[in-house]
Amino acid sequence: ETGVTQSPTHLIKTRGQQVTLRCSSQSGHNTVSWYQQALGQGPQFIFQYYREEENGRGNFPPRFSGLQFPNYSSELNVNALELDDSALYLCASSFRQDSTDTQYFGPGTRLTVL
Amino acid sequence: SQKIEQNSEALNIQEGKTATLTCNYTNYSPAYLQWYRQDPGRGPVFLLLIRENEKEKRKERLKVTFDTTLKQSLFHITASQPADSATYLCALDMSSPGNQFYFGTGTSLTVIP
Numbered sequence: 058e059t060g061v062t063q064s065p066t067h068l069i070k071t072r073g074q075q076v077t078l079r080c081s082s083q084s085g086h087n088t089v090s091w092y093q094q095a096l097g098q099g100p101q102f103i104f105q106y107y108r109e110e111e112n113g114r115g116n117f118p119p120r121f122s123g124l125q126f127p128n129y130s131s132e133l134n135v136n137a138l139e140l141d142d143s144a145l146y147l148c149a150s151s152f153r154q155d156s157t158d159t160q161y162f163g164p165g166t167r168l169t170v171l
Numbered sequence: 172s173q174k175i176e177q178n179s180e181a182l183n184i185q186e187g188k189t190a191t192l193t194c195n196y197t198n199y200s201p202a203y204l205q206w207y208r209q210d211p212g213r214g215p216v217f218l219l220l221i222r223e224n225e226k227e228k229r230k231e232r233l234k235v236t237f238d239t240t241l242k243q244s245l246f247h248i249t250a251s252q253p254a255d256s257a258t259y260l261c262a263l264d265m266s267s268p269g270n271q272f273y274f275g276t277g278t279s280l281t282v283i284p
Contacts, residue, residue, distance in 0.1 A: 059214070059216075061214075090271060092274075097276070098276055098277075099175075099260050099262075099274030099275050099276045099277050100215065100260075100274045101274070102265070102271050102272065102273070102274075105271055113265075113271050115271075147214050147215070149214070157203060157220060157222075159217045159220075160217060160272075161217070162214030162215050162216070163214050164212075164213055164214050165212075165213070165214050
């Protein structure tokens with residue numbers, strides 16, 4: 058186990074609703090990244106937070122937003138859910154925002170949008 | 172846009188043999204490349220990182236090569252075991268602030284006893 062926890066484990070929502078996913082980073086880690094992984098695909102980078110500031114964003118619309126708290130835990134919010142948002146959402150934490158630093162992934166939240 | 176291709180077909184090999192997985196990329200020159208293992212229902216687990224100026228990296232039964240001319244990385248598992256069965260992902264750094272990565276679609280490996 059990596060020490061990165063995510064909640065909830067599974068979630069079912071309907072189209073148009075809003076959802077908040079949570080991630081607790083590993084102790085001592087100040088960087089959290091969020092990824093979306095559709096079935097049979099690799100993780101797609103959504104955004105990264107470093108010391109409570111957004112530090113890079115992938116090709117996702119503004120209805121995907123995030124937050125990082127002083128204890129470095131993080132939230133991913135998705136508004137106006139669409140069917141294509143159904144996926145496994147992964148967060149990964151690292152000690153610093155360096156390309157050589159190991160990312161530790163949580164187990165993910167499985168979101169189903171009906 | 173960045174394109175990362177891994178063996179599209181699942182790979183089945185006999186226990187004890189060497190598994191070789193391929194990661195090809197286009198339109199980019201990453202400074203780093205990482206390999207991850209992902210088991211069903213779990214998040215990816217980091218295995219190895221190789222830098223652009225390194226040709227080869229080893230860790231126990233794992234070996235990674237990085238050919239920036241061919242834009243290709245090969246991932247080898249020697250003396251494979253059924254416990255090595257998983258999906259293996261390669262990831263390239265985006266050279267943006269922080270450690271953000273493009274991931275390939277992954278290759279499913281099954282080691283047959």
